[in-house]
Amino acid sequence: MSLLARYAECIFWMARYMERAENLARILDVQETFARDTRGATNWLSVVQLNGDEKNFFSRYDKANAESVLHFYMLDPQNMNSLIFNIRAARENARTLRPWISTEMWAQINVFYNRLNELSPRDVQMPNLSRACSWIKEACQTHTGITEGTFYRDQGWYFYQLGKYIERADQTTRLLDIKYHTLLPSPMDVGSTLDVSQWTTVLRSAAGYHAFRRVYPRGMTPATVAGFMLFNEGFPRSVVMCVRQIDGVLTRLRSRYNLRRGSEAMERLDELQAALLSRPIEAVIRDGLHEYLDWIQQQLSGVTDGIGRAFFGQDDLIPSDALDVVNGPAQTQVQTQSNI
Amino acid sequence: MSATASRPNDILADYDQGLYYDELFGLRDAPVDHTALIRQRLSSLDFEDLRRRLQDAERELYNLGITFLVYSNKDAVDRILPFDVIPRVISAKEWAHLEAGINQRVTALNLFLKDVYHDQKILKDGVIPAELVLGNANYRPQMIGLDVPFDTYIHIMGVDLVRDRHGTFRVLEDNGRVPSGVSYVVENRHMMQRVFPDLMQDIGIRPVDNYGHKLLEAMYEIAPHQNDPQVALLSPGTYNSAYFEHIFLAREMGVPLVEGRDLVVDNDRVYMRTTDGLARVDSIYRRIGDDFLDPKAFNPDSLLGVPGIMEAYRKGNIALANAIGTGVADDKAVYCYVPRMIKYYLDQEAIIPNVDTRICREGDALQYTLDHLEELVIKPVGEAGGYGITIGPRATKAELDDCRAKLLADPSNYISQPVVDLSVCPTVTPDGIEPRHVDLRPFAITGKSTWVLPGGLSRVAMKKGTLIVNSSQGGGSKDTWVLEGTAP
Structure with a gap:
């Protein structure tokens, strides 16, 4: 159907x-x-x-x-x-x-x-x-x-998954960004009691604290936490994990439902996936984590736009000039720079 | 009630139906047989238990969102239709009578619509004044000469019935445009099955849950082709007060619920926008009135409709239920002529009579109305929504004089009816079980042939003494049980 x-x-x-x-x-x-x-x-x-x-x-x-x-x-x-x-x-x-x-x-x-x-x-x-x-x-x-x-489980299920994983990846980058850059510690603070407690809080709020401890029993550094939240293959809120899911869903929409319009979104996603796999966290931090997170958010937003153009009827012929009025304001991904 | 007053904790012991016909007890002091077991079971219940079950039911209705939207200030608030747990019961024999009567009425109205959009014989023969039909705001010249499948115009019909003091069912109003309420019929039954299985056990109640299936069948029948036609339900959208019903029907039929913005007409064919581009639509159950259906053909300001759909319809590329232009058949003035219409087309007497109505354009009727003004309800035919009605028994001297003057000035704009004493049904109120007035709206589906849903929406006036059952006036509803059994 x-x-x-x-x-x-x-x-x-x-x-x-x-x-x-x-x-x-x-x-x-x-x-x-x-x-x-x-x-x-x-x-x-x-x-x-x-x-x-x-x-x-x-x-x-x-x-x-x-x-x-x-x-x-x-x-x-x-x-x-x-x-x-x-x-x-x-x-x-x-x-x-x-x-x-x-x-x-x-x-x-x-x-x-x-x-x-x-x-x-x-x-x-x-x-x-x-x-x-x-x-x-x-x-x-x-x-x-x-x-x-x-x-x-039909097409609808896949669009549900798309929304969920795009949002989840986005939220993870925002959470990380808050800690790493708005509360940017002075170099002296790194490793202080407050710093450690805040990183612990970040992990706890993403339900990742215990898993993190298992993976990194020896210690918590900003790099290991950021790396865990971005790249870990088993953590359900990591950006890599979410992007993999999105990729799988877009592929299945094409193969199972013959929806061939999603190539633009696929391209943006491929770009994102390649970037995520190309550099270790140390390099990312050295070149600027905030800029990196910002870029991920833009890519996700690009994927969303691509999905909208491909599947949400935004590109179909629109015969009525009144359509804008009828449709009302589009739903929005506008969020302020950082989330809470 | 003398018949039930024997036991001290009988919750129906103090029930007094007054002078009205009672849906559970029948005529005063002559209880009907078919409800005996139900009355006995109700009697043995504890009132607090009954109240608790009612609260459970209402909370569930709210949680499930079986609600309609009410607008207050700038907020849209979800309201449930107040529900009463004491059912309204119709015997197999009564139902056989109603079913035949509704069938007859739908048949006559469809013949009438075919006639007025084709040869207009009934007008030429002077059975109904031509200007009443052709000058009617709901008469659609766009439909003249257009053939519709099986000559069915009213695919979904709701007939408002009331029962007078003697227990005679009468038609109060026909709804042949976009009748609503059927979702509550089915949901009320679900609710009763959940909160009152013990009351229903072994009673033998005819099921109502195949309405969606019957509706879909009719939608298939009228589709322009039979090669797996695509059916859709067209709704004005989430902010329509009947949106729940649209959801309900789309779900029951398993078809997409679309809004005008989802549909596109291209080359006189109708399409919907899907994730895979445009897809053909063949048959539409529309819950949008004629006026708003197509800004190109009707109200140009409509944002709800589908530009060009009327032309696609005229070309036979899309089926619409109900057809365009049925409003001329359920008009207040035309209503008076339905018994004559039945005689004219079918050579039969109306099985369910109208409420006695006098058409003031006719001299005798005018004289009778003028002579009995203080006993009658006088309605202008051109107005909708109860506007301009004079209720004789409640009117002041000045209002009656005013009414008299208007009648004399323009008699053909008025009809008059006696005040109908609606029947009552025992209803749970904060003060115990009391009689409340009810009406009944059965639903009929017509594609190739007509099917009447056994039962209907029993609306109940929750306020003591009031005759107004409309949901906008705080009216509620009850489950309606049509008992199984062999018809005579």
């Missing part, structure tokens, strides 16, 4: 928004660590700064404290980097997709959103924050499980 281009797009974005939400919850859970300075004092403004959200934030809040910052990232529906924004967007896509996805997928997202919507500002403040983040994370994972167990 053929798949409506608009549905493919909604599936892709539903997966992205859910994946983004899970990553947000993961990071929010540990962000207090990032807000702490060397003397152990908490500076919530730094959280806003390292996300590059100052302008957006101060247009609606007077000062950055635990209360306002947590509200901004958890419950502010106008902040595109908030949990509520992302779950709402996932739900709107799921609503459109109800004829296509399983009833259980829809019901879970619907209940999830309604529950999130009922959270009070107090529910997301310390000391309740961790509890909130952990059920949100679990709800995202429940979505993943229900999807795995009930989503019919």
Whole structure:
């Protein structure tokens, strides 16, 4: 059965928004660590700064404290980097997709959103924050499980995978970027207690701490952590792992469903894959990790554009001049420079 | 009720149906037989248990998103259609009567539509005033001379029935354009099966879950070719208040739910945009009114429609259900003539009578209406949505005088009907089980032939005393059980 281009797009974005939400919850859970300075004092403004959200934030809040910052990232529906924004967007896509996805997928997202919507500002403040983040994370994972167990395996499934892995790879680069460059340690700080604790936090927020310890029992350096998160072949959130998945999905869309239009996306992805395999982490860091991460993000964004042109009907003949109005604003990959 | 007042913890003991016909008890003090077992089971339930089951059901409806959208301020809010767990029951014999009546009505209306878009015999013979039809805003000249498969115009029909004080079913209104509500019929049954399996056990209730299958069959039948035709459901989109129903029907049929923007007309053929480019579409169940269907043919401002689809339709390259221009058959003024239409085309009496309606363009009827103004409901025929209605028993002297003046000035713009005492059905309320007024909307599907879904949507006025069952007025719904059994 053929798949409506608009549905493919909604599936892709539903997966992205859910994946983004899970990553947000993961990071929010540990962000207090990032807000702490060397003397152990908490500076919530730094959280806003390292996300590059100052302008957006101060247009609606007077000062950055635990209360306002947590509200901004958890419950502010106008902040595109908030949990509520992302779950709402996932739900709107799921609503459109109800004829296509399983009833259980829809019901879970619907209940999830309604529950999130009922959270009070107090529910997301310390000391309740961790509890909130952990059920949100679990709800995202429940979505993943229900999807795995009930989503019919046709084209739609592959577009779901595309969205999920592109977003996941993107989130991993953003997480790394925050730590490595916005909190850029002075050379003296490298290896300090704070530095180690922040790298540990990065790994924990990506659920990679224990695996990392197994792979590198001898020690944690910025290079080994960054290398693990970018290139490790077994870590489910590493960029290499995600890119492999994307490659497999694009190939299967072509071979199994005869969708021959994805070559532009394939080319961008091949370029990315080749680059990922060509240089060791030490060289990457020497030449500038931030620039490297930025380039990966651009490639992923290029892949997304290629997928959109190939499969989401953006290149088909458009006979009506009113189409732009009808379609409304396109879904967006706009995110501020860094995520939380 | 005297018949059930024997046991102290009988939750129906204090139930009083008043002067109305009751769907569970029948005429006052003469309980009907076919509901005896159901009444007995209900009686033995605990009221708190009943309330709990109702809450479970409503929460589930909300979680599953079996909802319609209500717009308040700038927000769109999901609302469930309030659900009541006490079913409305129809005997096999009653149903056989209704089924025959609905069949007859659909047949007559389709013959009427074929006639008014072709030879117009019924107009020439003066059975229905020509200007009523040809001057009607819903008459579509684009349809003149166009043949449709099997001469079926109304593929999906909803007939609004009410039951008067004597228990006689009457047609209140025909819905031959884009009738909605059938999803609730099926979902209400699912809900009852989940929360009330013990009440349903061994009752013998006719299933309703093959509606989607029957609809798809009809969509195939009317397709322009029979080589695996592609069917689609055309919806105005997620913000339409009936979007859940569109989802439901697309899922039940297993066909894509498309919006206007997914469709393209090229060389008078209709295509949908897929991940693999454009793909042919042959048969469309459209949930968009004529006005918005094609900006080239109808309302040029419509952003929901598909430019050029009317021309593709005229060329016979796409099937549409319902056909264009059916609105002229379910019009309020034309409604009055349906019994005469049945006589004219089929040489039969209407099996289900209309609510007694007087057409004020006819002298006797005008005189009767003027003489009984304070007892009647007076409706202007040109208005939609209950606008301009005068309800005699509730009108002030000034309003009646005003109505009288309008009637005399333009009698042909009015019809009059007696106030119908809608039947009631026991319903769970915060104050216990009380009678609430109900109506019934059965659904009929017609491709080559007509099939009537056994049951229909029973809408219930949740507010005490009110006769208004519309969901926009806080109305709810009940599961409707048509009992199995041999028809007489």
